[in-house]
Amino acid sequence: MLDATPSCLEVRNLVVEFPGRHGTVTALNDITLDIRPGEILGVVGESGAGKSMTGAAILGLLERPGRIAGGEISLAGRRIDGLGDRAMEKVRGREIGAIFQDPLTSLNPLFTVGAQLSETIRQHIPGTSRAQARARAVELLQEVGIPAPQERVDHFPHQFSGGMRQRVVIALALAARPKLIIADEPTTALDVSIQAQITGLLRKLCKEHDTAVMLVTHDMGVIAETADRVAVMYAGRLIEIGPVEDVLKSPAHPYTRGLMASIPALGARVRTLHQIDGAMPRLNAIPAGCAFNPRCTLAGPRCRRNRPDLIPTRSGQAACWLYEGGVE
Amino acid sequence: MLVFVVKKLLNAALVMLAVSFLAFLIFQLAGDPVDMMSSEQSTQADRDLLRERLGLNDNFLVQYVRFVANAAQGNFGISYRNGQEVLGLIADRFPATMELVLVATVLSLLIGLPLGILTAIKRGTWYSEILQFASIIGVSLPSFVVGILLILVFSVTLGILPAFGRGEVVELGWWSTGFLTKSGLMALILPSISLSLYQVTLIMRLVRAEMLEVMRSDYVKFARARGIPRHRIYFRHALRNCLMPVVTLTAMNIGTLIAFALITETVFQWPGMGMLFIQAVTFIDIPVMAAYLCIVALIFVFLNTMVDITYAVIDPRLRDAK
Numbered sequence: 321m322l323d324a325t326p327s328c329l330e331v332r333n334l335v336v337e338f339p340g341r342h343g344t345v346t347a348l349n350d351i352t353l354d355i356r357p358g359e360i361l362g363v364v365g366e367s368g369a370g371k372s373m374t375g376a377a378i379l380g381l382l383e384r385p386g387r388i389a390g391g392e393i394s395l396a397g398r399r400i401d402g403l404g405d406r407a408m409e410k411v412r413g414r415e416i417g418a419i420f421q422d423p424l425t426s427l428n429p430l431f432t433v434g435a436q437l438s439e440t441i442r443q444h445i446p447g448t449s450r451a452q453a454r455a456r457a458v459e460l461l462q463e464v465g466i467p468a469p470q471e472r473v474d475h476f477p478h479q480f481s482g483g484m485r486q487r488v489v490i491a492l493a494l495a496a497r498p499k500l501i502i503a504d505e506p507t508t509a510l511d512v513s514i515q516a517q518i519t520g521l522l523r524k525l526c527k528e529h530d531t532a533v534m535l536v537t538h539d540m541g542v543i544a545e546t547a548d549r550v551a552v553m554y555a556g557r558l559i560e561i562g563p564v565e566d567v568l569k570s571p572a573h574p575y576t577r578g579l580m581a582s583i584p585a586l587g588a589r590v591r592t593l594h595q596i597d598g599a600m601p602r603l604n605a606i607p608a609g610c611a612f613n614p615r616c617t618l619a620g621p622r623c624r625r626n627r628p629d630l631i632p633t634r635s636g637q638a639a640c641w642l643y644e645g646g647v648e
Numbered sequence: 649m650l651v652f653v654v655k656k657l658l659n660a661a662l663v664m665l666a667v668s669f670l671a672f673l674i675f676q677l678a679g680d681p682v683d684m685m686s687s688e689q690s691t692q693a694d695r696d697l698l699r700e701r702l703g704l705n706d707n708f709l710v711q712y713v714r715f716v717a718n719a720a721q722g723n724f725g726i727s728y729r730n731g732q733e734v735l736g737l738i739a740d741r742f743p744a745t746m747e748l749v750l751v752a753t754v755l756s757l758l759i760g761l762p763l764g765i766l767t768a769i770k771r772g773t774w775y776s777e778i779l780q781f782a783s784i785i786g787v788s789l790p791s792f793v794v795g796i797l798l799i800l801v802f803s804v805t806l807g808i809l810p811a812f813g814r815g816e817v818v819e820l821g822w823w824s825t826g827f828l829t830k831s832g833l834m835a836l837i838l839p840s841i842s843l844s845l846y847q848v849t850l851i852m853r854l855v856r857a858e859m860l861e862v863m864r865s866d867y868v869k870f871a872r873a874r875g876i877p878r879h880r881i882y883f884r885h886a887l888r889n890c891l892m893p894v895v896t897l898t899a900m901n902i903g904t905l906i907a908f909a910l911i912t913e914t915v916f917q918w919p920g921m922g923m924l925f926i927q928a929v930t931f932i933d934i935p936v937m938a939a940y941l942c943i944v945a946l947i948f949v950f951l952n953t954m955v956d957i958t959y960a961v962i963d964p965r966l967r968d969a970k
């Protein structure tokens with residue numbers, strides 16, 4: 321880290337395993353990343369790369385039988401991996417807010433948005449009266465740009481449009497002023513015309529409150545507009561991380577180059593995709609050495625033998641031997 | 649909301665008309681009531697007079713309209729068997745059946761709901777597996793077998809609970825209740841258990857399935873991510889979303905219980921409507937059968953309408969539906 325600011329989130333060598341009948345699957349392998357307060361880290365990668373899994377591991381919401389098999393997760397200097405369920409209930413919502421993909425189904429249809437907001441507020445800020453919680457709920461709705469919040473607070477989720485519901489979800493995630501927000505594809509389910517508004521809102525609020533954000537998305541446009549840094553995942557590993565301009569414009573890892581080339585340039589009409597040959601390996605069939613080597617045009621014998629760790633590049637890090645002694 | 653209620657009530661009225669038509673048809677198909685009501689010695693003049701008095705000379709439609717009009721006022725005519733007012737006969741028996749059904753319903757909810765929740769949230773534990781297994785037995789045992797077994801154990805062998813009758817009852821206006829005396833309450837125990845056993849298992853299995861389904865939903869996952877404690881998620885977020893099917897099942901089952909109480913009533917010699925109906929069938933007492941049909945249908949339709957309205961109260965999305 322070049323910067324002296326202390327990290328908000330620190331993930332060190334995180335390993336997540338799923339024990340199963342046919343042996344143990346390593347879903348996340350040696351993930352190391354950190355996010356500073358007020359910083360937005362975009363996380364990209366093919367479907368199944370482990371983006372959501374990373375978020376779930378941080379939130380302590382891994383589905384059984386998944387478990388953290390190694391590494392550390394710290395929030396503002398405090399270890400949070402391995403905390404019990406009770407202790408994690410105080411971390412989730414209070415210190416880490418979450419936003420999921422589908423705003424249509426994230427809210428309980430049987431309770432007013434006000435009730436759900438108050439519930440979250442009163443859960444995390446003990447001693448808040450009903451009236452105070454309600455006033456705070458109205459304030460939050462105002463903050464996320466819901467018109468006539470005084471009235472809307474008593475409405476049910478089905479009375480809101482998709483975009484408005486996602487704003488409510490953001491209000492819920494922010495309700496207790498968490499230090500970190502994990503947003504897992506927050507705009508994927510939304511109409512294209514609303515996507516920019518929602519990510520813009522997320523960015524604005526997090527900058528205002530100095531909240532760190534882990535933003536999982538498939539949309540490089542969103543990354544370009546919203547993120548400060550980008551992390552690229554592949555087959556349960558982190559293969560590149562760096563400032564957004566560098567990763568988008570001059571990616572260091574061959575996989576990232578392929579990924580960027582497969583995305584049409586902004587404004588370009590022709591959609592010729594320079595897709596990478598082959599497919600991401602299944603988790604139980606990851607090749608030796610660099611996980612990407614069978615698909616990599618630059619791979620050499622070393623890539624098939626040894627697995628590269630993250631290696632410093634010009635401005636970031638990439639897990640590729642090109643940056644440390646070559647592929648031979 | 650008002651439009652919604654009015655619409656449901658109109659629906660209900662239509663269904664009742666259809667049922668009353670069926671009940672009316674029973675009269676038509678059952679042969680000539682004059683034959684059944686008159687004795688060997690009655691003259692042709694007597695018979696004609698009776699025919700005229702019963703309005704049997706009018707055409708079909710006029711007779712049907714008259715039947716509906718009378719039925720709507722609670723007038724179902726006179727029993728062929730003992731010449732008493734049919735409505736009075738049913739009113740005598742109605743409280744016995746209703747009390748039995750009420751207790752059975754409350755029992756099934758009181759036992760079925762917690763068991764369903766328990767087996768859902770403690771899925772995979774040995775006791776939840778045992779309960780699951782036991783519930784299959786509960787579903788497949790016929791209620792008369794359960795009734796006879798209960799009588800064998802608690803009345804014949806142990807001799808602690810009565811095997812038949814209602815015990816002492818107290819009259820409250822036209823309603824006779826067994827709730828106020830010890831023997832009345834004791835008498836309720838075995839029949840209500842045997843009537844409710846099937847419902848208990850049904851509700852338990854339904855609640856379990858619904859709970860598991862809801863626990864997988866996105867809003868439950870999101871509630872977990874908001875740091876809402878488990879017990880609150882189970883009992884507030886999940887349970888409330890399970891209640892709709894439970895309400896439907898319970899209400900529908902009250903209807904079914906009334907209809908099927910006649911088996912339990914026969915086993916326990918319970919003086920309810922079911923017993924009355926069985927007697928009516930053996931004597932081909934058409935007015936009683938028709939009235940029983942109409943009243944059971946009315947209860948069904950009433951419950952159905954209540955269910956629809958309850959839905960709207962539980963689920964805000966239905967309130968605005970046109």
Ligand SMILES: Nc1ncnc2c1ncn2[C@@H]1O[C@H](COP(=O)(O)OP(=O)(O)OP(=O)(O)O)[C@@H](O)[C@H]1O
Binds near residue numbers: 366370374383386
């Ligand atoms: N219960 C499980 N047992 C074994 N492996 C699992 C289990 N659940 C998920 N995985 C694996 O973990 C990997 C990571 O999944 P994850 O949901 O994090 O992908 P993702 O990067 O979020 O993809 P997407 O872009 O499609 O959301 C997947 O390859 C998946 O097969």
Ligand SMILES: [Mg+2]
Binds near residue numbers: 372504
């Ligand atoms: Mg995902």
